[in-house]
Amino acid sequence: MLDIQKIRADFPILNEKVNGKPLVYFDNGATSQKPQVVIDAIAKYYQEINANIHRGVHTLSQLATDAYEIARGKVQNHINAKHAYEVLFTSGTTFGINLVANGFASFLKPGDEVVVSSLEHHSNIVPWQMLCEKTGATLKVIPMDENGELIMSEYDKLLSEKTKIVTVNHISNALGIINPVKYMIDKAHEVGAAVLIDGAQAVPHLKPDVQELDCDFYAFSGHKMCGPTGTGILYGKEAWLNKLPPYQGGGEMIKEVTFEKTTYAELPHKFEAGTPHIAGGIVLGTAIDYMNEVGFENIQKQELELLNYATEQLSAIEGLRIYGNSKNKTSVISFNIEGIHPYDIGTIIDKLGIAVRTGHHCAQPIMNFFEIPGTIRASFSFYNTKEEIDALVEAVKKAQLMLS
Structure with a gap:
C-alpha cells in the first residue's frame, strides 16, 4: 500500500x-497537481540547458536535444510503442486528434463513415464533424445506455466496409466509464477501419500498451498525469504516420525546401513543425518516471x-x-x-x-x-x-x- x-x-x-x-x-x-520533482525539473531545464533542439552544434543545443529525445524514449517504453519515431510530441490530446482528423481529409469521400461514441469529449466530436463537412463523409454515433455504458451490439451494427475510422475515448471524462476498447479495436479492424483512442483520462490511472491494444493512434495529454500543461503525445503506427500528410508546415518538418518543391522530414519530425515546448516534453518524461515510481x-x-x-x-x-x-x-x-x-x-x-x-x-x-x-x-x-x-x-x- x-x-x-x-x-x-x-x-x-x-x-x-x-x-x-x-x-x-x-x-x-x-488537470492533476504536480509533484516537486516535476516543478524542479522545469526550473532545471531553463537554468542549465535552455537551447533550441535539433538545430545546433553547440553544447547546450546538444544537451537539450538529448534530454528531449530521452523523454521520447521514456514515452515509447511507457506505452510500449514499437519505435520511438511513432511517438509524436504535441500540445495535448486535442492537438493529436485534430492532426489525425486533418490527415484523414485526404482519404475520405462522400459515402464513407466515421464512427464516434456518445461518451466523447467535444475534442473527439468536433474535429470529426468538421472532417465530415469537408469531405462529405457521414458521422455515426455509438449509443449509450442508462448506466453510461456503450451498447456494443449497436456498435457492431454500425461497422461496415464504409467505416474508415472509429474514434473513442478509453475512459469517459464525464462519467469515469472504462470502455471496452480492445474489443472495439478488433471489431473495427475486421472491416478495415483505423482506430484512434482518446487516452486523456486513461493515462493518469493505467499504462496503455498500444501494441497489445493494436490501436492505430493513441492520444493523451501530459498535464493530467502530473506533467506540465501544453504537453501531449500522439502515438501512431508507422504505416499510418507515413500515409498521413503533415499537419503544419514550417521549420524542422522539412527535408529540403525550394520554391518549386518541398520534401518532408522522416518520422517523427514530419509532424513536429517549429520550436516545440522543449521543457514540457523533457519534464513529461520526469512525470512519467514519477508515476512509475509510485x-x-x-x-x-x-x-x-x-x-x-x-x-x-x-x-x-x-x-x-x-x-x-x-x-x-x-x-x-x-x-x-x-x-x-x-x-x-x-x-x-x-x-x-x-x-x-x-x-x-x-x-x-x-x-x-x-x-x-x-x-x-x-x-x-x-x-x-x-x-x-x-x-x-x-x-x-x-x-x-x-x-x-
Whole structure:
C-alpha cells in the first residue's frame, strides 16, 4: 500500500488553503497537481540547458536535444510503442486528434463513415464533424445506455466496409466509464477501419500498451498525469504516420525546401513543425518516471478504494443521484442533488476549500441523454484521502441544506 502522507508531501500545492480552509482537490479529471520533482525539473531545464533542439552544434543545443529525445524514449517504453519515431510530441490530446482528423481529409469521400461514441469529449466530436463537412463523409454515433455504458451490439451494427475510422475515448471524462476498447479495436479492424483512442483520462490511472491494444493512434495529454500543461503525445503506427500528410508546415518538418518543391522530414519530425515546448516534453518524461515510481498497480488500488468509499458515502445522501453506474469505472463520480443546480453546489463547497468541476464537462451529448444541465464531478487521484472525501460529503450536505 502507498504511504499517502509521504506521497502528499511530494505535492506542495496540497498544503495550500482556499478561502481559509485546507485545499481538497477533486478536479483531477481537468488537470492533476504536480509533484516537486516535476516543478524542479522545469526550473532545471531553463537554468542549465535552455537551447533550441535539433538545430545546433553547440553544447547546450546538444544537451537539450538529448534530454528531449530521452523523454521520447521514456514515452515509447511507457506505452510500449514499437519505435520511438511513432511517438509524436504535441500540445495535448486535442492537438493529436485534430492532426489525425486533418490527415484523414485526404482519404475520405462522400459515402464513407466515421464512427464516434456518445461518451466523447467535444475534442473527439468536433474535429470529426468538421472532417465530415469537408469531405462529405457521414458521422455515426455509438449509443449509450442508462448506466453510461456503450451498447456494443449497436456498435457492431454500425461497422461496415464504409467505416474508415472509429474514434473513442478509453475512459469517459464525464462519467469515469472504462470502455471496452480492445474489443472495439478488433471489431473495427475486421472491416478495415483505423482506430484512434482518446487516452486523456486513461493515462493518469493505467499504462496503455498500444501494441497489445493494436490501436492505430493513441492520444493523451501530459498535464493530467502530473506533467506540465501544453504537453501531449500522439502515438501512431508507422504505416499510418507515413500515409498521413503533415499537419503544419514550417521549420524542422522539412527535408529540403525550394520554391518549386518541398520534401518532408522522416518520422517523427514530419509532424513536429517549429520550436516545440522543449521543457514540457523533457519534464513529461520526469512525470512519467514519477508515476512509475509510485507504481500504477498502487495507483489503481488507492483510487479504487477512494471510488468505492466515495460512492458509498455520497449515495447515502437523500436526493443524490450518481451518473455512470458501471462496474468498469475509474475514480470519477458525477452526481446531482435533486432540485438543485450543480453550479450552486459547486460554488458553496468551493467556499469550504473543496475543488470540484461543475457543468457539462465538454460532453454535452451525455448531459442531453440524461436530460440534465450538467453534473458535479469529483475526480480523485492517488494523493487524495478518505478524510478528504468525508469533507466533501459534509460540504455537499451543508450546501444541500442551504439551498433546499
